[in-house]
Amino acid sequence: MWPPCSSSAGIIILINQFLQIKRDNGAGILSMQDNSEQLREVFEHFNSVTDELIRAYKLLEGQVAELNSQLQQANDELVLKSAANERLAAKLTALLAAMPVGVVELDDAGVVTQINHAAGKLLPDLPTGRNWQMAEWLQRDSQDGEYLRHHPDGSISFVSAAEVALQDQGSFMLLVDVTHLRELHEQLAQQAKLASMGSMAASLAHQIRTPLATALLYAANLRQDNLPEAARTRFASKVVERLQALESLVQDMLSFVRSGVVAGEQARLEVNALLQEVETIVQPLLEKKQLQWLPELGGSAFVHAIRSDLVGALVNLVENACQFSPPQGRVHIGTALQGGYLLLRVGNQGEPIPDSVQQQIFDPFFTTRANGTGLGLAIVKRVVEDMNGSIKYLRDGDMTIFELRLPAA
CATH class of the missing domain: 3.30.565.10 (Histidine kinase-like ATPase, C-terminal domain)
Structure with a gap:
């Protein structure tokens, strides 16, 4: 019997055995009948091994085809993701350029790598490739913690600044121009102040009217020629009392208005x-x-x-x-x-x-x-x-x- 062979090594063994049979025949050791039987067995085994190799090749071919299909699918998915990332990057770039908020991108070393349109408009002399130093571009406002930007034309912008750190990827500086908002707040405060002053003036007029009317009434009685002296004294006393009430009201009003405005006396x-x-x-x-x-x-x-x-x-x-x-x-x-x-x-x-x-x-x-x-x-x-x-x-x-x-x- 021939040993089972399931690979190319089996084919080599069969060929060697065939050559050995041929040498034996040449030496006259085996008979013709024995040689024929051995050759038949060799070729049968050779055919069996060949069929097994063909099946293995077809199986390997199928596996290669499946791997190629998976690779093609993964490649298609990667292409789709790459295209989606490109579209997203384009959208983000457009959004960044259109944002009214100034964005300054910094790398891990704090070097400016990119600025958007709003940041370039707010800081026109800010170049890329330079270290970011807040004090070099913006001056701290001691009143409300915001920053001031002095422009060459003499105008001043009020800026709110915040830093957004990115994990191992540098950071963003967000710069918001709040000049218009500040002006609106000042206008609103002025309007509120004027409204308060109007309300206070109306209330003050109401407070003054009653004692003033009373004082005028008593003063009118003093003009009577036949008024007894006791009544004249009483009416005069009432007039003085009402005038003192008016003086007290005015003093209180002045105290309310002036309280805290004297500097340097604390x-x-x-x-x-x-x-x-x-x-x-x-x-x-x-x-x-x-x-x-x-x-x-x-x-x-x-x-x-x-x-x-x-x-x-x-x-x-x-x-x-x-x-x-x-x-x-x-x-x-x-x-x-x-x-x-x-x-x-x-x-x-x-x-x-x-x-x-x-x-x-x-x-x-x-x-x-x-x-x-x-x-x-x-x-x-x-x-x-x-x-x-x-x-x-x-x-x-x-x-x-x-x-x-x-x-x-």
């Missing part, structure tokens, strides 16, 4: 000493209404303020507390330090402020008192805000409290 003030000064000023009113003065002063604390403004604001708060406190009630004032701020509370046992008017109590000329000017709390709020502080109304038990939060010095 000083480092010790709070407890200020409160003792306030107590001296309001003592006659406390005694008149028989009110209990309950100071709760903490440790020594300091604030930066204009002395007259802060004392005036505190006096306003205490006088307001006295006005709304019931007879023989308690008027409380206390201080405490909290996280770098001074908390200063002024309270009384008066009725709570209705929810419907709590949003208006700090508005100029808003008052719930018949003879009030409505400027007291507005002045206090203005002074506190000029000190970068805040004021709020709250209710604590039976006490109505106004709490000032001022930066501690």
Whole structure:
């Protein structure tokens, strides 16, 4: 029997065996019949191996065809993806060029690699291939944290800048020209200011009209020739009283308008000493209404303020507390330090402020008192805000409290 062969090595073995048979025949070792039988077996085995090789080749050919098909499919997909990426890149390029926001592309080393049209218009002298230094192109605005761009023609652009980092691919600098937006804000603020001034003028006219009309009425009575001396004195006293009310209103108005506008007069003030000064000023009113003065002063604390403004604001708060406190009630004032701020509370046992008017109590000329000017709390709020502080109304038990939060010095 012949050994099984399933490869080209089998064919080589068969050929070698065939040659060996031929040599044996030449030597006369085997008979003709034996040679024929061996040759038949050799060729049969040769045919079997050949068929097996053909089947293996066809199988390999099919596998190659399948691999070629897969490769062609992958190549087609890659071409489609490449075309889609090219279209996306074209869209992004067009979008980048049309964006109103300036875009400066930086590599890992901070070198400018590309700028869009908006950035080139905002920074016309910015070249590519140069290190990006913010201070070289834009000047920081100390007021609101934006940047200034001074142009050769003398104009100024206000720019908002932000950096967007890309992972291992550099970053983008986004530059937004906010000059027009800033102008709109200034115009809006001017319009709001004019509207506020108109509202204040109307409220002031309303506040002045009543005492002025009363003073005119009493003054007209003084013109009577047969007026008794006692009545003349009483009418004159009423005229003076109404004129004093007008003077007080004007003074409050001036205090509201001028509070915080005097520059360079702020000083480092010790709070407890200020409160003792306030107590001296309001003592006659406390005694008149028989009110209990309950100071709760903490440790020594300091604030930066204009002395007259802060004392005036505190006096306003205490006088307001006295006005709304019931007879023989308690008027409380206390201080405490909290996280770098001074908390200063002024309270009384008066009725709570209705929810419907709590949003208006700090508005100029808003008052719930018949003879009030409505400027007291507005002045206090203005002074506190000029000190970068805040004021709020709250209710604590039976006490109505106004709490000032001022930066501690």
